[in-house]
Every structure is written in C-alpha cells, then in structure tokens.
Amino acid sequence: MNVDAAEAAPVSLREAAERLGVHYMTAYRYVRLGHLPAEKVGGQWQIQLDDLRNLTDGPPPTEPISLETAAEDLHSALVSGDEVAAWRIVSNVDLEPARIYTELLAPAMVDVGARWACGELTIADEHQATAVATRVIGRLGPSFARAGRKRGKVIVGAPAGDHHSLPSTLFADLIRSHGPEVIDLGAATTPEAFVEVVRRHEARVVVVLSVTASDALDDAADTAKRLREEWPDLCVAIGGRAVTSAQLADELGSSLWAPTPDEAAAAIAASSLHA
Ligand code: B12
Incomplete structure (x- = not known):
C-alpha cells in the first residue's frame, strides 16, 4: 500500500483501489459498507487521502467472497x-x-x-x-438513492390480484438508482389506489405495473385501462416475470418494453423526465 502523506487532493475510487492493492469492486464494497468514506462528485466517487490512510491503519476489512x-x-x-x-x-x-x-x-x-x-x-x-x-x-x-434533487416521479406497484411484493420492491430500487423519486405501493394494489396516487401528483408520473403471477395479467390490463380513462397520455409500463414478451406487454397496454430489468428501469426513468 502506498499512501503518500504529502498529497492532499482527493483520489478517484479506481486510484484508491490501486493504492490499497485491491480490486475496484472491493474498494467499492468498502465504500458501500461505510469502511471507506467517499463523496460522489459529478457522478464520480472521491476519496480523501486521510480516509484512505485510516483504512490502511485499521483492522483489515473482511475478504470478499466469490x-x-x-x-x-x-x-x-x-x-x-x-x-x-x-x-x-x-x-x-x-x-x-x-x-x-x-x-x-x-x-x-x-x-x-x-x-x-x-x-x-x-x-x-x-x-x-x-x-x-x-x-x-x-x-x-438506501444505497440506491441518488443524492441531489430528484428528477421525475414513478409509481410502482403490483396489480390487485398479485400478492408478490418483492419483485416490485427490487424493481423500484433499480429505477431509483437512475434518479427519479419512486413511490412503491407494493402488492395487490387496486386500480382505485393507483388512480388516487396519480391524482395526488397531478398525473406528472410514470406508472409501473409489476406482474409476477400470470393470474394477475388481466388485472394489470384493467388497471392500465382505468388509468387511461382519466389520463389518456399517461405512460404505464407493464412488466415483470409474468410479462414474457414485448407482444404480451403491448397487448396488455404497456407504453414501453425492454428485454432486461436494468434496461427497463433506465427507460422508465428517462420517460419520467417528460411526464
Ligand atoms: C416469494 C414468492 C411468493 C410469496 C410472495 C411474497 C412477497 N412478499 O413477494 C407468496 C408466498 C405470497 C407467494 C404467493 C403465491 N405464489 Co409465488 N412465488 C414466490 C417466488 C418464490 C419468489 C418471487 C420473487 O421474489 N422472485 C424474485 C424476483 C425479484 O424476481 P423477478 O421477477 O426476477 O423480478 C425482477 C423482474 O421481474 C423485474 N420487474 C419487476 N417488476 C417489473 C415491472 C416492469 C414494468 C418491468 C419491465 C420489470 C419488472 O425486476 C425485478 C428485479 O430484477 C416465485 C418464484 C419466481 N420464479 O419468482 C413464486 C411464484 C412467482 N409464485 C407462484 C405462485 C403460483 C404463487 C401462488 C399462486 C401460490 C398459491 N398456490 O397460493 C400465490 C399467489 C399468487 C398471486 N396471485 O399473487 C408462481 C407463479 C406462476 C405463474 N406463472 O403465475 C411462481 C413462479 C412459483 C413457481 N415456480 O411456480 N409467492
């Protein structure tokens, strides 16, 4: 490890990793767990050399597992x-x-x-x-939340007949990491509840219907229809494990489709900027 006491400017996470002699992702884990204080400036992590020094002087953090x-x-x-x-x-x-x-x-x-x-x-x-x-x-x-002003708003929930909340919660965090404020309504959310929350935000939102149980696909389509009766131009994304193709998403009334959760989360975040 080579931490020079004379330097004062903060270093990037990559450089911190090099100085610590560990992989970049290991250094990132130290940040995530709070072992290594870091600040995000312009999308890049910055680390003060004092903090790097404190880490090298203290007990070694645990080894990563594969x-x-x-x-x-x-x-x-x-x-x-x-x-x-x-x-x-x-x-x-x-x-x-x-x-x-x-x-x-x-x-x-x-x-x-x-x-x-x-x-x-x-x-x-x-x-x-x-x-x-x-x-x-x-x-x-909390590690998904982006610092600074939130851009766009997204309402996530599973439709009325779907009792799975984990998929919508995970997906809510993936969207959150792209910047928008995300309101997670969880499992079995009725169309009326979606309408109420959209109204509360004066329709300046994107709605995400997360469907895991195939029994609940009709409920998702009904919810999208109900929302569009009130707000014809509302962006409603319908996806999740039960929505197995772009064609099915389209038939259910989804405004968008992407092949992976990551790509879908990014597309939804981008749409929320124009809602
Ligand atoms: C845990 C669980 C439950 C729990 C849910 C608890 C909870 N709080 O969530 C409980 C016990 C309540 C439950 C109940 C039932 N379950 Co269940 N459950 C599961 C299980 C094991 C895990 C679900 C999960 O968390 N998956 C992990 C998530 C995180 O996975 P994911 O889908 O990959 O999520 C990603 C994407 O979908 C995407 N995503 C999510 N939302 C959106 C939205 C959009 C727009 C987009 C683009 C992407 C996206 O992002 C996520 C993150 O990467 C699954 C197995 C499975 N294969 O998933 C069965 C499973 C979903 N359940 C199943 C069944 C059958 C049931 C029951 C009917 C069982 C019963 N007979 O009572 C009931 C009721 C279902 C209902 N009507 O809702 C079946 C569904 C089959 C089907 N085709 O419908 C599964 C697949 C099990 C199986 N192998 O048969 N279940």
Missing part, C-alpha cells in the same frame, strides 16, 4: 431464515447493489420458487426466505 459461493450460501441462509448470515454474505460480495439484486437475490428467490414447485421446499420455507429477503432489501435499499 459470486458462486455467495449464491449457494445465500440460498441456504434464506431458506433457513438466517438473516444475519444473509446480510454477511450480501455485505462481503464484490457487487454493486443493483447486481446484488439481479445476480444474487432474485435468482435465489427464483430457485426457492422452483424447489417449492417440485415439492422440495414447503410454503413455510418460502415464507421464511421471503421474510429474510425483505429485510436484506430494506438494508440495501
């Missing part, structure tokens, strides 16, 4: 209801929060669903896993 090990361990932690272990895994993997959602947490929950569907896990296991995942998301959530 994505493969993290995925296996997280699955066990979720199913056994071990929140402490789940948080330790999420904290020690070198991934940005968005990647933790899309490459670790969502696949672990999908696996829980697949193992429930084939009888390997019970409904009780699924509930336990959901509760732990919810608490992990609650702790990671």
